[in-house]
Amino acid sequence: MTDKIMPLADAVRRLVKDGQTVALEGFTHLIPTAAGHEIIRQKRRDLTLVRMTPDIVYDQMIGMGCAKKVIFSWGGNPGVGSLHRFRDAIQNGWPNAVAISEHSHADMAGRYQAGASGLPFSVLRGYVGSDLPKHNPEIKTITCPFTGEVLAATPAINPDVTVIHAQKADRKGNVLVHGIVGIQKEAVLAAKAAIVTVEEIVDDLEAPMNACVLPHWVLDAICEVPMGAHPSYAHGYYERDNAFCKEWDGISKERERFLEWMKAHVLGTPNHAQFLAYAGIR
Amino acid sequence: MTDKIMPLADAVRRLVKDGQTVALEGFTHLIPTAAGHEIIRQKRRDLTLVRMTPDIVYDQMIGMGCAKKVIFSWGGNPGVGSLHRFRDAIQNGWPNAVAISEHSHADMAGRYQAGASGLPFSVLRGYVGSDLPKHNPEIKTITCPFTGEVLAATPAINPDVTVIHAQKADRKGNVLVHGIVGIQKEAVLAAKAAIVTVEEIVDDLEAPMNACVLPHWVLDAICEVPMGAHPSYAHGYYERDNAFCKEWDGISKERERFLEWMKAHVLGTPNHAQFLAYAGIR
Amino acid sequence: MSHPGYTPSEIMTIEAARRLSNGTVCFVGIGLPSAAANLARLTHAPEVVLIYESGTIGAKPDVLPLSIGDGELAEYADTVVSVPEIFRYWLQGGRVDVGFLGAAQIDKFGNINSTIIGDDYAKPKVRLPGAGGAPEIASNAKETWIIIKQSPRTFVEKLDFLTSVGHYEGGDSRQRSGARGAGPTAVITDHGVLVPDPVTKELVLAALHPGVTEEQARAMTGWPLKVANQVAAIAPPTQLELVTLRDLHVRTARAHGTSSTNE
């Protein structure tokens, strides 16, 4: 068994530092919630948080003061509404001012791809007519040397640490991501260090030949965290907890109730198993 | 059953025209040999043939006078040696002069990606110090608008027709490519029209969720051609015919023997099944 | 409005669904676009190809997804690809016939805002979720449809923020801007359907839902609304349409444990 397999708390302690650029990725599916909670428990500060779709876990991290900047393309609680803590940080600077760098999905995906590809920038057909480039100096243009067409160009993303959640790892630390694979492979390969939480560690991945497999040697920590994506889901393991996502709207609306909930549920529990037990989840 | 499922001869007749840019792709695995033979039978001329790894089937097409230009990154008979007909065309203009546009693998792969992505050009870290750009006006440079780094840029490839071979299609025409998937998805999605030959047509693809599947609506013709990749192989169906690949070296060395062989085996047979029977293959 | 046995939301979803023809490749936004696209699939267009930006191609959900990445979408898809692939090869690659969007605000040229409400980007009155994939859907699909309820707050003279391009400043300005595709060819609302004037590209009221008047539509539009010479009358929902849509919502509610409409 590889020594890269370790408890999540150890992985966060070793790899996630104040002031870093950190991406927790997962496109609705396989969101690394447990890892986000652990970053909150360990009180990381001044993080530049990258994520295509900031949702509940980023709402929690922002509300608990981990973030100084958020780089994103869509921020909301899918199927429910706004992220109150994210909004409160942007609109009112609570608990601290949070800068934003706002992009579109295709752009963010391309920026991770550029990062994974060792390229300094990404090219896309996008932002035509849009006001976004006016407010984001990271969106520039580039001219095709063959056709003269002017396209959008944005810088590669290379997080200090990427964190993802996946279905399983084998004992060497190879990881299988299955179903809606999102941007996870690119986010991991773009990063300087990578943490993967998994539902389980197995003897044999039983991965189809062309499946999305991340070999152990591109990862720095693999942590077994059952239900680590809750309230998101893990295809083949458990469903999305829609009731909790709706409930979050109420919990997060007011600062005080939010803080109380986070103190009791996240700061008050030593790890994800205890969090799940305390919250009465499964 | 979709009317896109048709005999290979019909597909070539309808979709492949003199003077077009045609890519037959397959990275050692799943080379669409039967389709190349059919193009030879139908005496297409002045084709610009694109392929990362021109090998036996392009040697045959070039030797039979189908090509006016070849765009490629590695031309040889893998594990055996040179392509005699390709060399004879380049060095001696037999049976006709053939122009070449020579690239590297990463560049060709990127050019297909750009084509599939609706972008006019591809960017890569490559060709540093190499003489290739001196002889290929399609290799230019581009400067990163963020870092100032100078990188290579090459134009997208968008073939008029791409032809690939795959393991199976369902009755709607959806295709599964399995194993070494090469550049096939990109070559198909970059093309204006696509022909796929398959080992068999089945009721259910039984494709894993994240497998390489090409939906019927990006394809124009699906043709059932068992052993259509011979002497290449189809993972799960048959092995590479290494003996034939070696034999080809002798057959192709001299113009006369080559022509005799092609006349008897390809022009003299009406289709791939008859070719296989005549050649005594399986 | 009168109460003819169906809601404005239902007729707008149904009218949108009717426009989606069998075999069309549709890049589907979550919410109303997804409801309409699946209604089409379950009625007259069984072979419509639904693509969600989570990478699900040929999705055939039995219940409506709450999020763009529900497992339901992957389970019955023809294939599931990565997020960069869906945007690069499938959308930007020009494979999408119809990009089907919602919005928070729309202007008379079909440009949309899903970023902020208020006139200061740094200090918005309301921070909306943001662009998502809308800018690239709007500028790369062969055409786009927008489904949005009409009100003076949503149909505005000037957007607080232009997130995704429609016909831009009208005329041929979209084409000149470098956007591809025809842009918005239909805006389906709870009042009727607006289509762009062929020359000026300004949205014109072209059809009304049963029982809705031009005056009602005008009152719900934040600019002087142009009306076509002939305003078509949209047919009321058929029994099949209504039953199929309601069944879909009931199944969805049962599966998600939420209320049975998408409002």
Next chain:
Amino acid sequence: MSHPGYTPSEIMTIEAARRLSNGTVCFVGIGLPSAAANLARLTHAPEVVLIYESGTIGAKPDVLPLSIGDGELAEYADTVVSVPEIFRYWLQGGRVDVGFLGAAQIDKFGNINSTIIGDDYAKPKVRLPGAGGAPEIASNAKETWIIIKQSPRTFVEKLDFLTSVGHYEGGDSRQRSGARGAGPTAVITDHGVLVPDPVTKELVLAALHPGVTEEQARAMTGWPLKVANQVAAIAPPTQLELVTLRDLHVRTARAHGTSSTNE
């Protein structure tokens, strides 16, 4: 050369294999690099990660592949990705420790030619297969090794064509050119091993196979070959190395129906 119970090809393959340490990520060319890399895997480096440009990552072939895309490579790989992915994310992305190449010609700075023989690109004396993935392997791997038999025709003063960059024009010219990685750190031949001078980057004879002399190596080099102050003596093959390599070739020949060496 004497005949010490093994061939020059065998000792060069074995010496190359020895240099590959366990856990190294090696982007492997077909032929001698592949033989050496698999020998390492079957002896002292069971966890070496072999990547072939056909997209096979962590390949563990039981017999040597004849082509870069043999099914054998896919069958036992950790994962099989597309060709664009292998070049973009894995090679250009900086994930490769050692790029292991063959060549038709090499110059004293470790630049290599695999394109043409002759001085006219348009009318070459011999048309070679071409670049393949070598230019990007040479300029993106953390370091490169080149395995090539020495002769005045292969070790040339001036390449007929520079396909893939080594130390370019020597000194810090590689670095200035924009290539990444350290470039060629070892050239393994049938005579011994050459390594670049730390400053000038010119290849220097650093080690000799048993029974091979400096003079023999010089005679097989098309430029005035520099020799290290201390030329190391390469150990003869161990029984394990030789048996493992020969078994591999025998298995390969049986599987492919070809002769039992890779010459």
